[in-house]
């Protein structure tokens with residue numbers, strides 16, 4: 167057997183059982199080994215029967231009698247007595263008629279379960295029972311508990327794992343020896359055994375440390391390699407022109423915030439270098455990133471370079487184009503802006519493509535359409551990406567191929583990425599933060615609501631709609647799905663269309679719709695041809711509908727804080743007061759986590775909270791969930807992060823050959839694609 171063997175090669179796993187494993191994503195031995203427990207039950211302390219107190223207990227005793235019988239129609243009871251030198255205790259199982267035959271009288275067993283007083287006598291109901299051995303699996307140890315499915319229990323996973331223990335114990339090391347020694351890390355083989363079958367809390371702790379270390383080591387290695395690749399590339403130098411910057415600012419109807427000023431300056435410094443800029447600008451929704459982008463763009467345009475601004479949706483691209491035309495008009499660059507999106511007519515596209523090819527257009531605004539083969543760039547120098555995570559490495563490479571040289575890349579995102587996560591994920595990437603907002607913004611009033619107050623809430627909302635405002639409703643699901651008890655957008659759309667809001671114009675928007683259908687609905691909402699837009703989180707990114715003032719989030723408990731914060735940013739975009747209602751799935755009391763949204767409007771603080779409580783997946787939503795592969799490492803563990811980063815840097819410094827570490831190599835390659843931002 168090897169780690170690539172199918173599960174059915176394991177003794178005791180037949181095709182039927184293999185199917186149940188497959189539901190959990192486990193199809194071969196490697197995946198089984200990689201299926202970490204979600205928690206542990208500590209059954210490691212053996213208590214003599216006489217000393218047992220109500221609650222969870224584990225003991226070693228001889229079974230002295232077993233009987234099985236039906237008590238009522240269909241109801242079967244197995245009763246056994248366990249006896250040690252100090253006393254005896256009753257064990258009971260319900261509806262497991264096979265039990266009586268399986269238990270061996272007069273044999274020593276480990277017994278774990280909950281001791282309780284029933285009908286005047288102490289007994290343990292449905293205990294785990296296991297013959298005494300040197301390697302107990304379900305009792306008498308720290309027992310791993312896995313994510314289970316219906317009719318498929320942790321015990322079956324444990325059993326399969328014990329069959330591959332010899333293989334686990336001979337797993338080759340995946341980290342360099344000097345790393346293990348310097349940071350006193352457990353070997354890979356031992357840490358895998360200990361994560362499943364820990365010998366002691368201390369062993370478990372050390373296994374977690376080792377595996378967490380490896381996760382961060384891989385991530386930072388990927389980030390560092392990306393950075394190194396960039397160091398040897400050459401981009402065009404775009405010198406700073408002070409007069410131009412001053413002129414641009416003089417035409418703005420407002421003065422820049424200090425943070426905007428600081429960030430623009432950082433960008434100008436970057437663009438003057440031959441080394442390609444690789445900067446991420448993080449700024450909350452409404453913090454004014456577009457002006458920053460425009461200021462970077464004019465500098466390149468003045469030098470005769472083209473700038474490509476890519477937006478995640480067509481509608482957003484259109485909005486950007488309109489805004490940029492206005493911002494650039496006073497400088498005489500309005501004609502330089504060209505829009506290229508899928509929705510243009512064929513002749514319009516031809517015209518746009520021709521202008522891009524001959525250099526007549528210098529600010530190209532669009533979606534993925536900009537990267538298509540048909541588009542020939544004349545003199546591309548700078549790429550600005552709004553909401554970076556919608557674009558991958560391939561797209562960057564495609565654009566660089568068009569340009570014939572490396573490009574300055576400016577990424578803008580409203581996702582507040584906590585410093586610890588950013589460092590780990592993006593390593594040496596340069597990050598600028600626009601933390602302050604333009605003066606005079608009203609914070610969005612946020613309230614948690616329970617389902618029984620829905621009617622009153624709808625009345626409040628109706629008064630906003632009567633006043634001519636609009637509402638977003640966001641649901642966690644697209645359509646009804648039987649295994650998730652949550653509102654779907656389709657169901658909500660039906661409910662509202664037939665219920666209290668039947669006199670309102672309601673639209674539906676979700677990720678399963680075609681791109682042009684989505685854009686059409688969004689455009690209708692932006693034109694106020696709809697009062698209510700029922701959607702999934704597809705609306706999270708950027709669209710500006712200043713007249714929308716109400717955001718209703720259904721099953722709010724299912725969303726990350728940072729995500730809800732992004733969502734509510736959709737409604738605070740004008741002089742009108744914005745409202746965000748967080749509807750709970752049921753009437754149980756909302757978590758502290760959600761409460762933080764009512765009191766805080768600081769995206770970074772909320773993201774930090776999210777990170778602490780739910781891990782990076784919460785911040786990135788579905789985007790990179792899983793791919794980051796941080797299953798054990800906590801980004802709040804600063805010592806671990808620092809150690810792993812130092813080790814990765816040293817690894818590269820020493821010129822170590824990654825190819826010699828096959829598993830590490832594979833993981834790093836995969837992660838490079840995920841973490842590369844430019």
Ligand code: ADP
Nearest residue numbers: 420421422423450451452453454455456457604
């Ligand atoms: P985001 O960071 O979400 O992309 P935008 O760039 O769309 O934000 O800016 C939101 C609004 O704030 C725009 O209407 C913009 O004109 C305005 N704005 C930007 N900077 C300032 C500022 N310094 N003072 C006042 N308003 C500003």
Ligand code: MG
Nearest residue numbers: 455456552708
């Ligand atoms: Mg924006």
